[in-house]
Amino acid sequence: MVNNHPEEKYYQHTLKEEVTISGAGIHTGKSVTMRIKPAPGHHGIQFQRVDLPNQPTIKADVDNVVDTNRSTTIEANGGRVGTIEHLMAALTGMEIDNALIEINAEEVPILDGSAGEFIELLDKAGVTKQKEEKVYYKLHHNVSLEDPAKKVEMVALPYNGYRINTLIDFNSQVLGTQHADLKSLADFKAEIASCRTFCFFHELEALVNNNLIKGGDINNAIVVVDKQVDEEQVKRISKVFHKTDVKVSEAGILNNLTLRFPNEPARHKLLDVVGDLSLVGYPFKAHIIANRPGHSTNIKFAKKIKEHIKKYKYRENIPHYDPTLPPLLDIQQVENTLPHRFPFLLVDKIIELTDHHVVAIKNVTFNEPFFQGHFPSNSVMPGVLIVEALAQAGGFIAIPRDTTDKYDTYFLKIENCKFKQKVVPGDTLILKMELVSPIRRGICEMKGTAFVGDKLVAEAVLIAQIIKRTETL
Numbered sequence: 001m002v003n004n005h006p007e008e009k010y011y012q013h014t015l016k017e018e019v020t021i022s023g024a025g026i027h028t029g030k031s032v033t034m035r036i037k038p039a040p041g042h043h044g045i046q047f048q049r050v051d052l053p054n055q056p057t058i059k060a061d062v063d064n065v066v067d068t069n070r071s072t073t074i075e076a077n078g079g080r081v082g083t084i085e086h087l088m089a090a091l092t093g094m095e096i097d098n099a100l101i102e103i104n105a106e107e108v109p110i111l112d113g114s115a116g117e118f119i120e121l122l123d124k125a126g127v128t129k130q131k132e133e134k135v136y137y138k139l140h141h142n143v144s145l146e147d148p149a150k151k152v153e154m155v156a157l158p159y160n161g162y163r164i165n166t167l168i169d170f171n172s173q174v175l176g177t178q179h180a181d182l183k184s185l186a187d188f189k190a191e192i193a194s195c196r197t198f199c200f201f202h203e204l205e206a207l208v209n210n211n212l213i214k215g216g217d218i219n220n221a222i223v224v225v226d227k228q229v230d231e232e233q234v235k236r237i238s239k240v241f242h243k244t245d246v247k248v249s250e251a252g253i254l255n256n257l258t259l260r261f262p263n264e265p266a267r268h269k270l271l272d273v274v275g276d277l278s279l280v281g282y283p284f285k286a287h288i289i290a291n292r293p294g295h296s297t298n299i300k301f302a303k304k305i306k307e308h309i310k311k312y313k314y315r316e317n318i319p320h321y322d323p324t325l326p327p328l329l330d331i332q333q334v335e336n337t338l339p340h341r342f343p344f345l346l347v348d349k350i351i352e353l354t355d356h357h358v359v360a361i362k363n364v365t366f367n368e369p370f371f372q373g374h375f376p377s378n379s380v381m382p383g384v385l386i387v388e389a390l391a392q393a394g395g396f397i398a399i400p401r402d403t404t405d406k407y408d409t410y411f412l413k414i415e416n417c418k419f420k421q422k423v424v425p426g427d428t429l430i431l432k433m434e435l436v437s438p439i440r441r442g443i444c445e446m447k448g449t450a451f452v453g454d455k456l457v458a459e460a461v462l463i464a465q466i467i468k469r470t471e472t473l
Contacts, residue, residue, distance in 0.1 A: 016126035023109025041132025089275030093188030178266035
């Protein structure tokens with residue numbers, strides 16, 4: 001987790017109220033209405049095709065991307081939604097983590113070709129902080145992607161923030177070489193959101209012939225004219241746009257469109273990078289440098305970043321143990337809470353304790369009684385006792401504190417239990433237990449992870465029942 005100040009926490013956000021947006025899809029030309037609704041913590045961004053049987057949901061995740069031809073399309077559970085990148089960029093720019101997007105067609109409306117109108121509506125609805133913590137992941141080394149055929153180079157550098165630099169170069173006399181820079185997401189609304197998509201005039205007929213841009217309009221895209229065109233070509237495109245006054249300006253922009261920034265095309269490419277990289281699925285901090293980016297390479301890059309985060313993800317939550325610091329609870333205080341005693345007391349001290357998680361320490365020595373019979377010539381701590389140690393640590397969350405009553409805890413279920421590495425005499429077990437859901441009727445569900453140093457040795461989801469000592473199971 002990226003956090004320079006241990007006491008500082010980040011939280012997830014959602015909308016205060018729902019937003020309704022209507023328009024046409026740029027490629028399908030179909031009229032579409034979206035309702036963007038608040039969603040609970042850890043929900044993420046999900047689309048729901050309310051026009052289809054069973055109303056399937058599609059998570060906005062790079063693993064669900066199925067097409068990157070001129071836009072980004074996701075598909076899952078029999079539902080498909082295209083051109084999501086501008087909306088995703090707007091949600092990211094507003095730092096909205098959780099939302100349900102009900103949509104009644106297969107493509108997000110293009111509006112003016114930017115994220116500006118999305119931002120305005122989301123801003124008007126308002127954003128609210130949720131109680132769930134937001135964990136930002138950091139990069140452990142540079143993550144890079146090269147596509148020599150497309151002359152694309154992308155790199156993500158470790159950085160305690162979110163910054164993006166883009167460069168575009170289409171060998172165009174009109175556009176030239178352009179750069180754009182986003183120093184922080186706080187600048188997205190003012191500097192990037194209003195920048196519109198663009199294409200070249202010579203691409204239009206090919207797009208039309210491929211059954212694309214049915215919803216295209218000179219008002220939702222910048223059309224760059226960098227090659228000689230005749231009057232007949234302009235007339236054909238005029239019919240596509242259902243306009244009679246289409247013309248080419250001296251600046252090489254169709255219909256005298258005024259650019260919102262001199263480098264608006266480069267800024268729009270940066271907008272696309274923000275939207276496509278939001279599909280990584282994990283909040284992360286990095287400095288992104290993207291030369292000649294496009295949807296296809298953006299998605300390949302997003303997959304590489306996701307793979308990197310998944311590879312190192314477990315390390316982000318490894319508790320730090322400094323044996324020179326006094327414990328939160330020593331062995332005498334541990335005995336005052338837990339009903340266990342030698343030889344089955346498997347927690348030596350507590351170093352962290354909140355209402356939602358606990359970190360405990362177990363020093364494994366050769367004098368443990370179980371080593372006498374468990375692989376005597378090759379001492380290995382039994383896996384079941386590692387799980388038992390985790391469960392005992394979890395007791396400090398489950399058993400009520402500040403009470404004279406005595407409680408016992410009983411296993412009800414162990415799920416997804418995995419052992420990654422053996423534990424031997426001399427190891428110090430760091431035991432972390434986290435609540436998966438609130439405790440109800442004495443039933444406690446916790447996720448447990450056990451480490452030796454920075455290596456994960458075991459993990460499991462444990463479900464237990466807490467009962468007063470005078471009661472029976």
